[in-house]
Amino acid sequence: MxxxxxxxxxxxxxxxxxxxxxxxxxxxxxxxxxxxxxxxxxxxxxxxxxxxxxxxxxxxxxxxxxxxxxxxxxxxxxxxxxxxxxxxxxxxxxxxxxxxxxxxxxxxxxxxxxxxxxxxxxxxxxxxxxxxxHPTQMIADFLTLKENFGHLNGLTLTYLGDGRNNMGNSLLVTAAKLGVNIHIGAPKALWPADSVVKLAQEAAQKSGSHVLLTEDPTEAVQGADALYTDVWISMGEDVDPAERINLLKPYQINQALLDQTGKDSTIIMHCLPAYHDHLTEVGKALGEQFQMAAIEITDDVFNGPHSVVFDEAExxxxxxxxxxxxxxxxxxxxxxxxx
The missing domain is CATH 3.40.50.1370 (Aspartate/ornithine carbamoyltransferase)
Structure with a gap:
């Protein structure tokens, strides 16, 4: 059976x-x-x-x-x-x-x-x-959260960046189902589709979790137990890099934003690959074009004491x-x- x-x-x-x-x-x-x-x-x-x-x-x-x-x-x-x-x-x-x-x-x-x-x-x-x-990523991500906090119910996860991609969709509905409060910090143009938000809100009502979509990155990270981001331009996506990067710059995970959570125990998550330095062809090209040392997450945070990205990868x-x-x-x- x-x-x-x-x-x-x-x-x-x-x-x-x-x-x-x-x-x-x-x-x-x-x-x-x-x-x-x-x-x-x-x-x-x-x-x-x-x-x-x-x-x-x-x-x-x-x-x-x-x-x-x-x-x-x-x-x-x-x-x-x-x-x-x-x-x-x-x-x-x-x-x-x-x-x-x-x-x-x-x-x-x-x-x-x-x-x-x-x-x-x-x-x-x-x-x-x-x-x-991206459902297999979800089992890994919420395993990582559970390993770090001993439980899932009542935790707050903040996802910053392109909220309409597979990661935004998956984190939104999975967190809501598992009783994890989910905050999406993104420009309105990059919020998840209404149909996905509706699914998450229905799940959240059952589990008692809270769903927040906001354009304000500081509001998004308030009380977060985990900050999560993904690359700003998805594989195979046909967009103007300058437009996307300028739109998402305020949502970069850096030390200043991490300090806004109000918690010392916040962990940093990323589904990888990450453009946190210039050691990749893409990261170098984007970094040089836009004069940024890193794109969606800074290297000091990515490799810092709060980061669990390689546990998450394993x-x-x-x-x-x-x-x-x-x-x-x-x-x-x-x-x-x-x-």
Whole structure:
């Protein structure tokens, strides 16, 4: 009996707060097993397809290592490796892969693509990131929060920057579901879509959490237990960099903004990659063009004592492992836990 068996993990709104909490706590358990060298081959003999339309460091590494730790064989299929969408439809691809693989990860652009893979493959499909949602990141992020504070309910998370991207959407609804107060600090033009805000507000009413959207970065960070940001221009997004950077400059996470939280215990989070210095081609080009030492987060904060960004990055792997094992591992997870 497994409550999650053969379910896909496509977006956070498909799961209840108790289901999300289970995955977070299961990830913490698997992290303990990994750190203590205790084998956990729940997916022995399974074959996993890793479909990547977008490049990746953490998602690809996490799914690969998680698969191997679980006893499964991961097969990477990049956008140039298969006919995906060009010579063969997503639906036909799904039907083929579902007959050969036991589970499929997809990282790409359209949410519709990952939904079609799940509908037509007949095996669990896991969303490694789409334009709309980033659900595996959420299990990692809220695991990181729980590790630092011992609980989630009643915490306040502030997200600053582009509120309409997949991170803004995912953090908004997941926090609301888990009883975490969520503040979005962003210019109105970059607030999440009304439909996503409505979903979050409905979830917040049930969980008792508070949702705040504000254009004032100082108001956004008041009382925050965590400050969170992401790159200001998403992968593949066609925007004028000057317009976007000038719009978001007031929302940069720096020491002055961190000091505004009113708390000494505030942690700093980022889903990475981050342009906190000039040691990347993009960070250097943007930094030189706009005469900024860093873009969305300053280096002193990114590498400072409040930062948990690399714990958070590691937690991607434990979170993804929990999701894969729960949905494909024939585990004993009774329905009564979620009633």
């Amino acid at each position: 497994n409550h999650f068996q053969n379910k896909s993990f496509l977006k956070e709104i498909d799961f209840s707060s108790s289901e999300l909490t289970y995955l977070i706590d299961f990830a913490a358990h698997l992290k303990y097993l990994k750190h203590h060298n205790i084998p956990h081959p729940y997916l022995q003999g399974k074959n996993i397809a890793l479909l990547f339309e977008k490049t990746s460091t953490r998602t690809r590494s996490s799914f690969t290592v998680a698969s191997i730790d679980l006893g499964a064989h991961p097969e990477f299929l990049g956008k140039n490796d298969i006919q995906f969408g060009k010579k063969e439809s997503t639906i036909d691809t799904a039907k083929v892969l579902g007959r050969m693989f036991d589970g499929i990860e997809y990282r790409g652009f359209a949410q519709e693509t990952v939904e079609q893979l799940a509908q037509y493959s007949g095996v669990p499909v896991w969303n490694g990131l789409t334009n709309e949602w 937690n991607r792997m434990h979170a993804i492992k929990a999701i894969m094992a729960a949905t494909l591992g024939d585990l004993f997870i009774p329905d009564q836990l979620f009633e």
